Amino acid sequence: MHPSRPILAVGIDLGTSHTVVASVPLDGAADDIALLDIPQRSTAGEVLSQPLLPSVRYQAAPGELGEAWQQPWPPQEASTDAPAVIGRWARDLGAAVPHRLVASAKSWLSHNGVDRTAPILPWGAGDDVAKISPLAASASYLAHVRAAWDRAHPAAPLHQQTVVLTVPASFDEGARALTLEAAQLAGLSGVQLLEEPKAAFHDWLLLQGDALAKQLEDSRLVLVVDVGGGTTDLTLIRVEAAPGGGLPALTRTAVGDHLMLGGDNMDLALAHQLEGAFAGEGQKLPTARFAQLVQRCRIAKEQLLAQNAPDQLSITLLGGGSKLLARTQSAILTRAQVQQSVVEGFLPQVQLSDTPGKRQGALRGFGLPYPADAAISRHLAQFLARHAGGELPDTVLLNGGVFHAHAIVQRLTDLLTQWRGSAVRVLHNPHPDWAVARGAAAYGLAQYQHQQQAAQAQQESQSNPSQTQSQIAQAAIKSEVSRIVPRIGGGSARSYWLLLPGKKEEAPQGICLLPHGTEEGVRIVLSGRRFALKLGQAVRFNLLASSQSQAQGQAGQIAALSGEGWVELPPLSAVLPAPEGRAQPQVEVQLQACMTEVGTLEVRCVAVQDASQSWLLPFAVRGAVAAEAMAGSTDVPGAESPNQLKVSVPRLTEAVAQIDRIFGTQAQEVTAKEVRQLRQSLEKLLGPRETWDAGLLRALFDALLTRAKRRRRTADHERVWLNLAGWCLRPGAGAELDGWRIAQVWALYAQGLGYPKEASNWTEWWVFWRRVAAGLNEAQQMELLEDVAGHMQKAVQKNSKSSHGSYDDMLRLFAAMEAVPWQYRQEMGRWMLQRLKREGETVQTWWAIGRLAARQSLAANAHLVMPPEAAQEFLNATLDQDWRKNETAMFAAVQMACMTGDRARDLPDEARAQVLEKMRSSGAPERWIAMVEQVVQMQAEDQKRSLGDSLPPGLVLL
Numbered sequence: 010m011h012p013s014r015p016i017l018a019v020g021i022d023l024g025t026s027h028t029v030v031a032s033v034p035l036d037g038a039a040d041d042i043a044l045l046d047i048p049q050r051s052t053a054g055e056v057l058s059q060p061l062l063p064s065v066r067y068q069a070a071p072g073e074l075g076e077a078w079q080q081p082w083p084p085q086e087a088s089t090d091a092p093a094v095i096g097r098w099a100r101d102l103g104a105a106v107p108h109r110l111v112a113s114a115k116s117w118l119s120h121n122g123v124d125r126t127a128p129i130l131p132w133g134a135g136d137d138v139a140k141i142s143p144l145a146a147s148a149s150y151l152a153h154v155r156a157a158w159d160r161a162h163p164a165a166p167l168h169q170q171t172v173v174l175t176v177p178a179s180f181d182e183g184a185r186a187l188t189l190e191a192a193q194l195a196g197l198s199g200v201q202l203l204e205e206p207k208a209a210f211h212d213w214l215l216l217q218g219d220a221l222a223k224q225l226e227d228s229r230l231v232l233v234v235d236v237g238g239g240t241t242d243l244t245l246i247r248v249e250a251a252p253g254g255g256l257p258a259l260t261r262t263a264v265g266d267h268l269m270l271g272g273d274n275m276d277l278a279l280a281h282q283l284e285g286a287f288a289g290e291g292q293k294l295p296t297a298r299f300a301q302l303v304q305r306c307r308i309a310k311e312q313l314l315a316q317n318a319p320d321q322l323s324i325t326l327l328g329g330g331s332k333l334l335a336r337t338q339s340a341i342l343t344r345a346q347v348q349q350s351v352v353e354g355f356l357p358q359v360q361l362s363d364t365p366g367k368r369q370g371a372l373r374g375f376g377l378p379y380p381a382d383a384a385i386s387r388h389l390a391q392f393l394a395r396h397a398g399g400e401l402p403d404t405v406l407l408n409g410g411v412f413h414a415h416a417i418v419q420r421l422t423d424l425l426t427q428w429r430g431s432a433v434r435v436l437h438n439p440h441p442d443w444a445v446a447r448g449a450a451a452y453g454l455a456q457y458q459h460q461q462q463a464a465q466a467q468q469e470s471q472s473n474p475s476q477t478q479s480q481i482a483q484a485a486i487k488s489e490v491s492r493i494v495p496r497i498g499g500g501s502a503r504s505y506w507l508l509l510p511g512k513k514e515e516a517p518q519g520i521c522l523l524p525h526g527t528e529e530g531v532r533i534v535l536s537g538r539r540f541a542l543k544l545g546q547a548v549r550f551n552l553l554a555s556s557q558s559q560a561q562g563q564a565g566q567i568a569a570l571s572g573e574g575w576v577e578l579p580p581l582s583a584v585l586p587a588p589e590g591r592a593q594p595q596v597e598v599q600l601q602a603c604m605t606e607v608g609t610l611e612v613r614c615v616a617v618q619d620a621s622q623s624w625l626l627p628f629a630v631r632g633a634v635a636a637e638a639m640a641g642s643t644d645v646p647g648a649e650s651p652n653q654l655k656v657s658v659p660r661l662t663e664a665v666a667q668i669d670r671i672f673g674t675q676a677q678e679v680t681a682k683e684v685r686q687l688r689q690s691l692e693k694l695l696g697p698r699e700t701w702d703a704g705l706l707r708a709l710f711d712a713l714l715t716r717a718k719r720r721r722r723t724a725d726h727e728r729v730w731l732n733l734a735g736w737c738l739r740p741g742a743g744a745e746l747d748g749w750r751i752a753q754v755w756a757l758y759a760q761g762l763g764y765p766k767e768a769s770n771w772t773e774w775w776v777f778w779r780r781v782a783a784g785l786n787e788a789q790q791m792e793l794l795e796d797v798a799g800h801m802q803k804a805v806q807k808n809s810k811s812s813h814g815s816y817d818d819m820l821r822l823f824a825a826m827e828a829v830p831w832q833y834r835q836e837m838g839r840w841m842l843q844r845l846k847r848e849g850e851t852v853q854t855w856w857a858i859g860r861l862a863a864r865q866s867l868a869a870n871a872h873l874v875m876p877p878e879a880a881q882e883f884l885n886a887t888l889d890q891d892w893r894k895n896e897t898a899m900f901a902a903v904q905m906a907c908m909t910g911d912r913a914r915d916l917p918d919e920a921r922a923q924v925l926e927k928m929r930s931s932g933a934p935e936r937w938i939a940m941v942e943q944v945v946q947m948q949a950e951d952q953k954r955s956l957g958d959s960l961p962p963g964l965v966l967l
Contacts, residue, residue, distance in 0.1 A: 017162075018171045018457060020208065020449025021154060021200075023188070025115040025238030026272060026410070028062040028150050029446035030158065035171065035457050042215075042447050047157045048081040049096030056081050057097065060443060064150050064238075066111040067099035068131060068139050082156045085149040085194070091139035095153050104308060105327060107300035108134045113273055114150075116239035116377050117143035118191075119177075119184040120269075121579060129872035133296060133913025136830070140872075144191055151195035168196055171457055173449040177240045178204035178502060179267035181554070182610045183579035183628050189609065201453070202609065206233035206244035207261060207497050208448030209408040213436055214259075214495050215451050221495065225257050225404075226250060228434065232402035234389070234421065235445075236409040238272040241265075241385050243392045245402065246497060261499030263396035263556055266576060268388055269379055270355075272307070272411060278354050278383070279306035279347065286340040287326055296912040301326055306342070310351075313344045314414040320344055348416040356386045356420045361394065361401075361428040363387050386424055393428070396556070401429040406436040408444055455496050500528040501604045503554040504561050505578075506570060519553060519570045521562035523602040523610065532603045533564045539617060543595050545587030546711055549746060550600075550612070550626060552578045581612055581626035582746045598624075661705070664694050665712045672716035672730065684725040688733055698736060707744045710737035714753055721763035728773050735777035739958055741784025751784040758793070771814030775822045780958060782825040790826045794833070797822055805844075817853045821957055824857035827866055831875040834861045838883050845886075852897040855890075858883050859901025860955065864914050865947065871909075877916045880905050884920060892931035899928065903937045904955055910944040 015035060022029040030045035046058035053075065069078060069092045078084075078092040087093040094102070103110025111130045118125055120143075128140035141149075151174075158167040174197075176188050185202055192200045210233050217224045228248045235242040243265030249258040280303040287302065288294045294302060302324070309322045321343040365382035382388070393401060405425060412418055418435070425433040438444055506519035523533055542548055554576045555561075562568055587594055598614040601623070605611050616622040667690050671679060683690075692698055695705065713734045720730035734754070741751055758778075764770050778785075778793055785793065797819050804816040823837055838861045841854050862880040866873060884905045892899035906916050906924040915921075925941055939945050947955065 013165075013169050015169060015171045015457075016165050018173065018450050018453030019158070019167065020173045020175070020203075020446045020451070020453060021151070022175050022205070022208070022443070022446035022449065023115065023147065023150060023191075024064055024445070025113055025240070026064060027238075027442065028064050028154060029060055029443045030154055031443065031446040031450040032170075033450045033454050035454060037454070042450050044443060044446070045154075045158060045161060047096070047154065048160070049153075050077060050080065050094055050098035051101075052098060053077045059097075062096050062150070062153065063100040064112075064114065065095070065099045065103060066114075066141070066146055066149060067094050067102045067106075068109045068111060068134070068141065069093060069102070070109075070137070081160075082153070085152045086141055086145050087149075093139075093141075093149075095149060100304075104301065104304040107131075107304050108297050109138050110300075110304070111141060111146050113239055113377065114143045114146035116269055116273065118147055118187050119180055119240075119267065120377060121181075121183060123871060125187055127872070132872065133300075133911070135876070136832075144187055145194070147188070147191040148194035151192055151197060155195055155197060168198070171453045172197055172200040173203050173208075173453040173456075174200045175203050175205045175208050175445050175449050177235075177237070177267070178206050178242045178244055178264040179240060181267060181576060181578050182552075185609050186628050201456070203449050203452050204242075204244070204261075204264065204502070205237070205445050206235045206242050206264070206408070208445045208452060209233060209235055209438070209441075210244075210246060210406055210497065211448035211451045211455075211495075212444040213406055213438060213448075215448075216439070222251070222255065222257060228404040230397070230400060230402045231404045231406060231436075232393075232425070233406045233408065236271050236385070236407075236411045238410075239269060241268045241270045241388065243268075243389060245396055246499075248404075256495050259495060259497045261497055261502060263392075264502040265388070265392045266556075268385075269377060270383060270385060270388070271409070272310070273377075274379055274383055275351050275355065275411065276303050276307040276310060278350050279310060279342065282346070282350055283324060283340050283342065287338050293918055298326060299912060309342050310347055311410065313342070313347045314351075314411065314417075316413065318344055348414055351411065351414065352416050352420050355383055356417060356424070357384050358424070359384065359386045359390055361390050364391050386421075389424075390428070401425070402433065403429070404434045404436060406438060408438055408441045410442055412438070412441055459496065498528075500526040500531075501610075503556045503576075505602065505610060506553045506555070506562075506568075507600070508551045508553060508570070509567070517570045518567055521564055521566045521568070522552065522600065522612070523604065524564055525556070525561040527604055529604050532601055534615070535565050535600045535602075537565050539597050539599060540614070541595055541597055542585060542614065544585045545594075546584065546715075548583050548585055548614075548626070549744070550581040552581060552612075554578055579628045581628060583624065583626050584746065584749055585614070585624050660694055661708060664691055664709065667691060667694070668709070668712045668716065671726065672713065672719045672722075674716075674719070681723065681725050684723065684729055687729050691733075701737075703744050706737040706739075707747075707750070710734055710750065713737065714750065717754075717757065724764040724767045724770060727763050728767070728770050731770070731773040731777040735773075735780040736958075738784075739780040740956065741781030743783075747784050751781065754781065755785070755789055758789075768814060772818050775814050775818040779818070779822040779825045782822070783827065785828060787828045787830075790828045791833075794823070794826050794829060820853050820857050824860040825957070827873055831873060831879065834875060835879050835882075837861060842883070842886055852895070855887070855895065855897040855901050856957075858886070859897075859904040860957075862901075863904035863955065864907050864909050864916070865904070865955075871911070871914065874914050877914065877920075880916065881920065884916070884924070888923065888927060892927060892933070899931060899933060900937070900951075900954060903928075903933075903940055907940040907947075908942065908944050 017032045017034055019030065019032045028047075030047065031042055032045065033042045044060040046060060047062040048056050048058045049062055051057040054077070066084065071090055071092065074092050074094060078087065078094045084093045084095050099110065103112065108131055114130065117123065117130060123129060125143045128142050128145075130141055130143060130146060131138060134140065155167045174188065174192055176185055180188070188202065189200065192198070210231070214221060225248050231246040231248060233242070233244040233246065235244075244261060245263040247260040247262050249260070251257050280299060283302060283306065284294055284299065285291065287298070293299070305324045305326065309324055312318060312322060321341050323339050324342050325339045365380065365384065365387045380388075402425065405422065407418060407421065422433055422435055440447075501523060502525070504521060504525040505523040507522045509518045509520055520535065520538060522535065527533065553570060597617040599617060601613045601615050603611045612626045614624045614626060667687065671684055671687050688698065691709070695701060701709070713730060717730070720727050738747070738750060738754070741747060762770055762774055775797065782790065800813045801816065801819045801823070803813060804819060826834065838858050841858055845854055862875050862883040864874060884902060887898045887902040887905070890898040902924050906921045908921065909915055921941055925938060928938055928941065936948055936951070940947065
């Protein structure tokens with residue numbers, strides 16, 4: 010049965026703070042746009058319908074909400090054991106119990122430093138709170154909207170309508186892909202994506218009706234500033250008057266970089282401002298109470314910036330437990346304070362030549378990577394300097410709830426006037442809270458009408474062959490004018506470049522994959538470039554994007570990727586399926602790129618010999634350790650690996666030949682000495698192994714993996730394979746498709762060792778799994794943990810002499826298990842503390858304890874870090890040591906007390922102050938002191954000390 014034809018265009022603004030839905034009949038006009046009143050609980054006993062659905066979710070305790078959480082309908086991923094509620098009641102419940110509130114899911118969806126599909130929200134919540142992923146949270150808001158729509162429009166279910174879903178213009182391709190996935194999880198497939206600033210401008214255009222051309226006759230360059238709850242979006246739109254008084258031509262010429270700066274940051278600023286009133290001057294509130302203060306400030310900010318706002322509000326924080334009333338405190342927040350904090354903190358007076366500061370400010374959130382400089386005005390100045398080309402905008406449209414405040418509007422317009430030397434015109438936006446949703450619905454209508462118009466023109470052309478294309482176009486223009494549904498052109502807001510291999514000392518080069526301005530649906534084929542890929546192996550292409558004019562190349566153009574403004578996208582990666590019966594066939598392909606009609610970048614590999622054979626390359630959006638840009642290409646047919654290599658292809662081919670000589674299918678005459686010296690042979694070709702970058706390492710690992718069956722020829726073969734493969738795959742995450750690689754090697758775990766009586770083989774076995782542990786999931790780590798625990802007990806009983814490897818190596822493996830629940834790591838740590846009471850225990854135990862309770866995790870596992878209160882026990886143990894004699898214990902304390910800027914992970918200030926005092930009296934290195942005092946990047950030598958191995962060049966800790 011075919012689905013019914015759509016009868017409505019529906020726009021959904023899936024905002025950080027609120028979700029709004031608007032619709033318009035496809036046979037109607039702009040005046041027919043209506044908002045959907047979304048039913049949601051306002052209290053335990055009341056369901057309220059209103060256009061704004063707060064984009065928050067409250068993860069309640071079992072029984073806490075009774076049966077009320079199931080009305081008006083139960084959220085996705087909720088159950089009696091883990092009830093949840095969405096919308097206004099969730100927001101109010103979360104204001105009192107913030108550690109159960111899922112907020113800013115949209116910001117988390119764009120945070121590539123975490124696994125956005127893992128249950129990590131509410132961030133920093135205890136184990137008594139059911140967690141949900143940013144993806145699932147976003148899907149649950151859309152599912153709530155779908156249920157509300159279907160109840161209101163039973164004859165026109167939402168999944169059958171033309172649905173336009175808005176995203177920030179600055180969202181990268183990974184965040185866009187996840188937004189579409191969230192829609193699919195909510196039962197909405199085939200939705201279109203639209204940039205929020207374009208949607209807001211669409212709404213303004215439609216409100217002008219027949220006067221649109223007159224309204225824009227003096228405008229040449231429009232700046233759209235959209236400040237939402239989680240992002241600030243900047244967009245420039247060129248206006249060109251049409252001859253004969255028709256609709257002006259509108260072209261979006263530039264968008265800003267992703268700027269996670271909005272209402273959430275303003276709430277944090279107000280909370281920081283009031284914190285001293287509740288905690289005492291110079292003191293900090295506990296994480297849970299500070300989160301409560303942030304929520305209270307958000308509610309107060311919205312009330313104090315609204316029209317007819319009161320002069321002041323009282324901010325009250327409730328106590329907890331038996332001290333509920335005794336600890337209740339209040340402070341006054343005035344309207345003037347809010348405007349002053351927001352205006353001076355986020356829109357300070359700056360010059361057009363100013364650029365954002367690099368030093369991290371005080372406005373840090375709960376795990377989100379907010380920009381170092383909170384001054385929107387400096388980011389705006391940089392944006393205009395990059396994109397306006399000397400011509401500053403003469404017109405500005407402001408969107409977002411923050412612009413309800415006249416003082417903020419005034420400051421921004423004053424800045425623009427000062428920069429351009431003459432007054433800037435402010436377009437009136439009567440409803441900034443739902444302009445984006447209305448504009449999205451209008452865009453859906455315009456798209457539908459454009460398709461109908463094109464179909465009609467085609468029919469007319471067929472029925473009247475004498476009619477010229479010019480006549481058809483003129484008729485279309487008149488039709489467009491009569492409907493007053495303008496379209497904003499401009500195509501792709503960025504140019505997309507494929508990073509090419511090159512020497513480390515040389516400037517990186519790229520090939521233009523999709524030029525800036527490419528219209529939706531236009532497919533670009535790099536016909537002049539061919540890529541040789543092997544099927545059945547990992548393929549990786551790294552892309553960069555730029556919206557700057559100097560990066561706007563032509564398709565196929567090769568250029569140096571220099572200057573600022575380059576954004577590294579999630580890599581494109583896949584394992585291209587190999588046909589059965591052929592061992593690793595190779596295929597020559599060309600790359601094909603397209604900005605799809607739904608608003609996402611699509612890249613395919615198309616076989617040169619058979620254009621009907623193609624493979625879609627998906628973006629990797631699951632979150633992992635960030636990797637240095639690595640391209641998946643080579644121009645030389647027959648290249649061994651698709652990864653970018655900082656060595657020449659002939660050298661790599663020689664290296665693979667060396668591996669094949671030892672582990673290949675054809676038995677070759679090799680001595681035991683040649684087997685043992687494989688690593689040294691590779692280093693003669695490729696340089697010291699510490700210098701092998703991530704692309705080279707994974708290429709070598711892939712060669713070892715395909716020859717894994719021959720690792721058991723002798724005990725030496727097995728030992729060398731484990732040592733080299735572990736080094737090349739370390740830390741088990743970071744390069745795309747490492748998940749696929751880990752799945753392949755995990756199949757080897759059940760096979761165990763081929764030479765279990767060799768103690769040195771056991772050592773290499775444990776070292777291999779420690780090196781790749783960051784790529785193992787919880788279930789795999791738990792299985793490994795149980796296994797190694799048994800062997801450790803035997804090693805302890807035999808006084809560290811065991812045929813199953815050294816106790817120290819097993820201990821280090823124990824400490825690398827980050828994915829297991831922190832309670833297991835706490836239990837391990839306590840067992841280690843007991844061991845330390847015995848004489849002869851090695852310093853490796855202190856290293857392991859430091860790793861178990863460290864604040865900084867590997868492989869985007871920040872949500873699995875041991876809570877500060879649990880880590881305190883281990884910190885106290887290190888403080889009992891003489892750090893002048895036991896530097897390993899001091900470094901363990903550094904790892905436990907280092908500052909991340911995330912209140913959910915950082916130790917209390919008092920504990921860090923105690924560590925700092927002892928460090929200074931013990932002569933600690935200045936770089937260690939800096940790690941505890943402020944948020945700094947751990948240096949390479951300390952990373953190596955912390956992890957037990959150096960990270961591959963090109964991989965960094967997040």
